[in-house]
Amino acid sequence: MSATSSVLATIARPYAHALFDLATEAKKVSAVESDLDVIEKLVGESDDFSSFLRSPLIATDVKGAAIDAIVSKAGLGDMVANFVRLVARNGRLFVLPTMISAFRDLAAKARDELRAEVTSASPLNKTQLSNLAKTLKSRLGKTVTLDTHVDPTLIGGLVVKVGSQMIDSSLKTKLGAMRIAMKEVS
8 A cells, every 4th residue: 555545544534434433323324325426426527526626726615615516416415415515624525535435345344245446448237247246256255346447558357456455367467467578588
């Protein structure tokens, strides 16, 4: 884990725990996860929004006003809406994606599930996702929730991360290994 991601995780953990505790007490973990999916989708689909969250040049009050408008328009439940507003007010929006990930980890652990981050060159269809989840469940002995990402630079194949384990079957990695092997031969 890089130093930056370690710092982000350290900041994110208490926020994620607090939200998880509130959601558990209100029996709304699933609803909170759905609302967090909406936020994560906004971050993932818009480079401008992602840059906005990370920018130290935009004043906290300006970010807070913008977030308030976005949260209202997104139709989020009160718990997540108030959570995101609090994160904005505290100047921690740059950590929001890490907070969402930490919340998901807590929810998966409470359900005795594992989370796997799957990166593919193109979007996987439902059958492929189902088969991958079944394969991981048979190997790991637990239900696995898949978080999918697309990275066209992989060319083909998959990169699957479960906890500290990583399975990299991407063509990009295989071509890189071949390139290194060919340099050693010449």
